[in-house]
Amino acid sequence: MKLYDYAQAPNPRRVRIFIAEKGLDIPVEEVDLGTRAQLNPEFLAINPSAAVPALETDDGDILSESTAICHYLEGLHPEPNLLGTTPLERAQIMMWDRRIELEAMGAVAEAFRNSNPGFVNRSLTGTTNYDQLPDLVDRGQARATESFEWINTRLGESEYIAGDRFTIADITAFVLCGFARWIKQGPTDAHENTHRWLAAVSARPSAEA
Amino acid sequence: MKLYDYAQAPNPRRVRIFIAEKGLDIPVEEVDLGTRAQLNPEFLAINPSAAVPALETDDGDILSESTAICHYLEGLHPEPNLLGTTPLERAQIMMWDRRIELEAMGAVAEAFRNSNPGFVNRSLTGTTNYDQLPDLVDRGQARATESFEWINTRLGESEYIAGDRFTIADITAFVLCGFARWIKQGPTDAHENTHRWLAAVSARPSAEA
Numbered sequence: 001m002k003l004y005d006y007a008q009a010p011n012p013r014r015v016r017i018f019i020a021e022k023g024l025d026i027p028v029e030e031v032d033l034g035t036r037a038q039l040n041p042e043f044l045a046i047n048p049s050a051a052v053p054a055l056e057t058d059d060g061d062i063l064s065e066s067t068a069i070c071h072y073l074e075g076l077h078p079e080p081n082l083l084g085t086t087p088l089e090r091a092q093i094m095m096w097d098r099r100i101e102l103e104a105m106g107a108v109a110e111a112f113r114n115s116n117p118g119f120v121n122r123s124l125t126g127t128t129n130y131d132q133l134p135d136l137v138d139r140g141q142a143r144a145t146e147s148f149e150w151i152n153t154r155l156g157e158s159e160y161i162a163g164d165r166f167t168i169a170d171i172t173a174f175v176l177c178g179f180a181r182w183i184k185q186g187p188t189d190a191h192e193n194t195h196r197w198l199a200a201v202s203a204r205p206s207a208e209a
Numbered sequence: 210m211k212l213y214d215y216a217q218a219p220n221p222r223r224v225r226i227f228i229a230e231k232g233l234d235i236p237v238e239e240v241d242l243g244t245r246a247q248l249n250p251e252f253l254a255i256n257p258s259a260a261v262p263a264l265e266t267d268d269g270d271i272l273s274e275s276t277a278i279c280h281y282l283e284g285l286h287p288e289p290n291l292l293g294t295t296p297l298e299r300a301q302i303m304m305w306d307r308r309i310e311l312e313a314m315g316a317v318a319e320a321f322r323n324s325n326p327g328f329v330n331r332s333l334t335g336t337t338n339y340d341q342l343p344d345l346v347d348r349g350q351a352r353a354t355e356s357f358e359w360i361n362t363r364l365g366e367s368e369y370i371a372g373d374r375f376t377i378a379d380i381t382a383f384v385l386c387g388f389a390r391w392i393k394q395g396p397t398d399a400h401e402n403t404h405r406w407l408a409a410v411s412a413r414p415s416a417e418a
Binding site for chain 1: 257270272276277283299303307
């Protein structure tokens with residue numbers, strides 16, 4: 001097995017932390033997004049979506065999409081469980097993971113990729129170049145601020161994001177907190193629930209992955 | 210059980226088709242997005258994300274996010290299988306379903322919500338009003354055109370979206386084709402693979418759901 005990775009990018013980090021929580025040892029191959037290596041024909045033959053992470057299985061199949069890769073790994077290595085056990089718990093974890101990913105990480109990505117000089121005409125992943133749109137910087141910042149509000153509210157109701165134990169939704173939210181620093185956002189001093197949760201999640205060995 | 214629904218919206222339709230494929234009979238309650246009923250306090254108490262679909266379980270739990278609802282229903286009613294059986298197949302189906310949803314449906318939603326007069330200051334779902342951004346109409350149209358290209362390429366490699374049988378990824382792609390008509394897009398005459406697939410999927414009784 002092999003993980004196509006890029007150390008600084010948030011989505012590969014979600015998968016690296018998931019792998020660390022599972023106690024697995026999967027070799028990584030760095031795809032240097034800094035030099036746009038994801039657009040080289042050799043990598044496009046691996047993942048036509050031009051994105052990391054991608055996982056090459058032992059049989060040579062390629063999986064992309066962080067969440068799909070994590071589901072594959074949990075299928076092979078069910079313990080410790082990070083995706084839920086009952087139908088209800090599985091759905092609740094998926095619901096929260098998607099909210100964190102699509103709303104909160106999506107907001108940060110929108111602000112970041114539309115403002116950072118390294119992403120001129122690369123405002124979206126994929127093979128096509130799309131110009132940065134300044135309006136999306138403001139919108140992304142506003143949505144990120146909102147996201148940290150509802151995340152703090154949620155963590156006032158629940159010890160972890162999806163319930164009373166650590167799951168994939170906490171991995172996504174933890175990676176979000178690091179990613180948000182690139183746009184100078186994150187939980188504010190008033191977000192006490194989030195800081196309580198962040199202290200617990202940061203103390204896990206997987207946080208270094 | 211009860212599904213909070215809106216007949217014209219694409220995401221509830223994904224769940225209705227999934228329910229029809231399972232042969233289930235789940236009562237629906239219409240939430241009239243046309244009058245912005247999703248923003249009423251009564252509905253926000255059900256789904257703070259102000260979005261349909263949402264599923265109320267027999268125990269009174271609320272699930273939102275179409276994909277999570279479908280995973281819940283498959284957990285309770287495993288046959289016919291629409292989400293995969295082996296870890297690899299499950300991950301491949303999830304990967305394709307996400308590509309169709311996040312890239313292709315996301316593109317159509319971007320063009321549609323930023324141009325339609327019914328969505329002035331409602332360019333994103335959720336409780337906050339965000340102005341329409343004209344730049345996103347062009348970007349969404351371009352991304353939708355691209356999406357129908359790679360979908361046709363994929364359907365030249367594979368009988369169905371995720372492999373050799375009908376899965377949730379076909380439901381999402383079928384709903385996409387209907388949704389795209391709102392922005393005057395869809396498979397072109399040249400997309401013969403897509404038309405072959407669309408004829409098969411449209412002939413299923415669930416297509417009426």
